[in-house]
Amino acid sequence: MNLAELNKIALAMVAPGKGILAADESSGTIKKRFDAIKVESTEQSRRDYREMLFRSDEAMRQYISGVILYDETIWQDAADGTPLVRLIEQSGAIPGIKVDEGTQALPGCPGELVTAGLDRLAERLKKYYERGARFAKWRAVIDIGEGNGGPGVPSMTAIHVNAHALARYAALCQAAQIVPIVEPEVLMDGGHDIERCHDVTQRVLNKTFQELRVQRVALEGMILKPNMVISGKKNAKQASVEEVAEKTIRLLKACVPAAVPGIAFLSGGQSDEDATAHLNAMNRIGGLPWRLTFSYGRALQAAPQKAWSGKAENVAAGQRAFTHRAQMNSLASKGEWKADLEKKAA
Numbered sequence: 001m002n003l004a005e006l007n008k009i010a011l012a013m014v015a016p017g018k019g020i021l022a023a024d025e026s027s028g029t030i031k032k033r034f035d036a037i038k039v040e041s042t043e044q045s046r047r048d049y050r051e052m053l054f055r056s057d058e059a060m061r062q063y064i065s066g067v068i069l070y071d072e073t074i075w076q077d078a079a080d081g082t083p084l085v086r087l088i089e090q091s092g093a094i095p096g097i098k099v100d101e102g103t104q105a106l107p108g109c110p111g112e113l114v115t116a117g118l119d120r121l122a123e124r125l126k127k128y129y130e131r132g133a134r135f136a137k138w139r140a141v142i143d144i145g146e147g148n149g150g151p152g153v154p155s156m157t158a159i160h161v162n163a164h165a166l167a168r169y170a171a172l173c174q175a176a177q178i179v180p181i182v183e184p185e186v187l188m189d190g191g192h193d194i195e196r197c198h199d200v201t202q203r204v205l206n207k208t209f210q211e212l213r214v215q216r217v218a219l220e221g222m223i224l225k226p227n228m229v230i231s232g233k234k235n236a237k238q239a240s241v242e243e244v245a246e247k248t249i250r251l252l253k254a255c256v257p258a259a260v261p262g263i264a265f266l267s268g269g270q271s272d273e274d275a276t277a278h279l280n281a282m283n284r285i286g287g288l289p290w291r292l293t294f295s296y297g298r299a300l301q302a303a304p305q306k307a308w309s310g311k312a313e314n315v316a317a318g319q320r321a322f323t324h325r326a327q328m329n330s331l332a333s334k335g336e337w338k339a340d341l342e343k344k345a346a
């Protein structure tokens with residue numbers, strides 16, 4: 001492992017004013033997104049859609065540091081035969097790859113999940129590196145049981161096995177000279193309040209960093225991709241932007257060592273504008289030991305998907321919508337976003 005090189009890539013992934021495009025939806029997930037815009041999900045429509053994003057020159061050059069790809073996409077070529085990975089590299093962004101293989105039921109823990117994909121991971125990483133991937137992603141999913149106190153969900157078991165798998169994955173990535181994005185996602189589904197999200201996220205982050213240490217993962221060569229500390233979607237009392245920012249920063253400062261180069265949040269089902277406003281408010285607090293940016297899927301892609309709607313004549317509109325969201329989040333990563341910039345664009 002060349003740690004100086006891993007650190008250089010990790011820093012480039014969170015370069016000032018830039019963030020990560022999570023375009024790594026599995027075939028099942030992208031089908032759901034396409035269903036919503038009435039587009040048939042085929043190998044070609046998925047390619048055309050992603051090619052549209054990667055050819056958004058302004059967005060890719062100025063606001064996007066890296067792109068997380070799904071296995072199908074990393075092997076695909078653009079319509080003119082150029083590998084999609086090359087398009088990303090030509091724009092100056094870094095190609096990355098989702099390497100987890102989704103979730104499975106966790107035995108003994110009804111309703112809870114563990115992420116699969118460690119078998120043969122070392123061999124797969126080698127092939128992805130040869131294709132150009134310089135970072136990877138693995139997502140663990142932690143659910144919060146209904147009600148405060150909850151019916152025992154998440155269990156200690158679910159937190160432990162998922163943290164263990166994240167650390168196994170991260171160590172294998174670094175051995176393959178690939179920067180791991182460590183993503184322990186506490187879901188925002190449910191009626192819990194922000195305090196409960198805070199407490200569960202704290203347990204999850206502490207366990208994750210404990211496992212990373214035990215398994216000798218070099219913190220300088222990884223990126224953390226956490227959820228924000230936020231009210232459950234179904235809770236009637238939604239915490240303010242300031243409260244989300246203040247609670248998230250306080251928790252991250254307590255749990256995430258300064259050796260970690262950067263934190264890139266997931267959007268997790270927040271509205272586009274909430275995801276931007278929260279990131280902005282956190283960066284306005286300032287004085288942080290790590291760079292704080294976005295690694296959004298839905299909050300970067302919902303608008304371009306709608307504008308595109310599967311029609312070749314809408315490609316320019318789709319690219320404009322993507323560029324706008326990427327620019328808004330770029331500003332938020334510097335604490336320079338303002339709500340009226342959204343209205344001006346609309």
Ligand code: 13P
Pocket residue numbers: 022139183266267268269295296297298299
């Ligand atoms: P969302 O921003 O849509 O949560 O997706 C980010 C991601 O990569 C989830 O694994």
